[in-house]
Amino acid sequence: MSLALVLDLFGTFFFAVSGSLLAARRQFDIVGSLFLGSVAGLGGGVIRDLVLGQVPSAFDRPVYLIPPLAAALVVFFLLGSVERFRRLLLVFDAGGLALFCITGTVKALEAGMNPAASALLGVTTAVGGGLLRDVVANREPQLFNRRDLYAVPAMLGAGLVTVLWHAGMFGTAAALGVAAVVFGLRVLSLHYGWHIPRAAGTWHGSRRE
């Protein structure tokens, strides 16, 4: 199996666990868990592949159905009773984010997209699954959290991959390094509450004259 496939399957599994954990929180049934896990795990890749004009991997290669099934089972048997549910969801979500910003960017570069579009598609892949998960579960997407960094690590990762690829320096070590940076930045921002300015420069405090 190629590196890209392995990373993509692990990313799918991580996001699928986040979806199944959310399903457990909402007391959905086991099939609802399988669906919300599938939406979270496979959604970003389906958007990516549709944009690339390819048959979505989720429908092309049956091996992609294993991670959501495994995630629903893991949550059912192991994680359903964890206390620190919210933290666990965030950690798995961060794992998916770290891997998908890489595999999304690489797949776009391999398809011959320009650098800007490749990085954009990488970010879209990375945030897409979690976005669909939250939209489908009718809650405000993680992506719009104000108190930590979500898209920024994915943008950094997709940018790094694009640069490394064009420099001919992208390989297994680089991929794992980028994944570690993205995952680390996301988790540290959660822990320390790192954030960036609000959408409206003067929304809080005094108005500009």
Next chain:
Amino acid sequence: MSLALVLDLFGTFFFAVSGSLLAARRQFDIVGSLFLGSVAGLGGGVIRDLVLGQVPSAFDRPVYLIPPLAAALVVFFLLGSVERFRRLLLVFDAGGLALFCITGTVKALEAGMNPAASALLGVTTAVGGGLLRDVVANREPQLFNRRDLYAVPAMLGAGLVTVLWHAGMFGTAAALGVAAVVFGLRVLSLHYGWHIPRAAGTWHGSRRE
């Protein structure tokens, strides 16, 4: 007209009525009713056709615009004042579910997809329209109801169609039989409250040691 087209148009009509009924409940205007009906009736097929790399039927064949128009008119003139609104919505939704899990699976099989992917696309087609309807109307999707079976009948139907197709036994009688099974199972689960275990095995009651 082929059997698949007839079933697809009826499925579109059933889902479109469910969308227009929801629009009536929410006091949307008649064009909002037409749109929510179109999203519900055509959404699942659009997803299916995009995954298959085809021009969506809804945009390719004008005949597909008739069911949502008819549904908006039926709700406007006939069903707007019904008392048992919720039940009626569920019955039409069940009808769409029963037909779309068949037409989605058949279209995927005819396009040469593998069996697992075909069944998956059938289920996606069947639950997709209702999911989009509920997401767009900003309510928790029917799909995640805990008190009855929604995806399970669609999965059973898509699986049956896949098996019958590969056994060379799929025809009009088989299609109608499968539709009856899916519709019956869905409606009976509503009536008797049949359900399956929750996403988290130990969420309720004592914890496993």
Next chain:
Amino acid sequence: MSLALVLDLFGTFFFAVSGSLLAARRQFDIVGSLFLGSVAGLGGGVIRDLVLGQVPSAFDRPVYLIPPLAAALVVFFLLGSVERFRRLLLVFDAGGLALFCITGTVKALEAGMNPAASALLGVTTAVGGGLLRDVVANREPQLFNRRDLYAVPAMLGAGLVTVLWHAGMFGTAAALGVAAVVFGLRVLSLHYGWHIPRAAGTWHGSRRE
């Protein structure tokens, strides 16, 4: 640059401003603003291009990334502190609606779609971005507002473009005229509270016997 591209970029900018304004209202951060603006500005066109079986412009031509960036900056530096936020969002949204119902219809006609499908795709493009914006931000879509006209002006515009195109009378002047009609109708309906009947004919008042 062709007329269609110019109109499409302005439409993207208008919708992107509406998205970034909503992000400011919700106190999202600046990257959340960029994302919600991108979803609003690029979403309708992505749906349009996927239906047409083309690589979405947003991913094909980097120039499409400029409007959302500009919109996030404009909201950050200029519009974040405006008092009449809601009105401003609606005006920009109306501008996007007016331009996208034209560019969506034209692109479909140029791709050889039939008239009904072209008009439908134009309307889908026009309402799609705003719909995705509101769905992603977890609020009831503008499209379903009961107190004014939203889809009706877009339908009128898409219909006019289809007729003018087939009559060989579509050009810059016609495009600007249609845009003015759609924008004017939308804004006047907001101001005067023009609306159309509800989805259910007899929902209010006495029942039909």
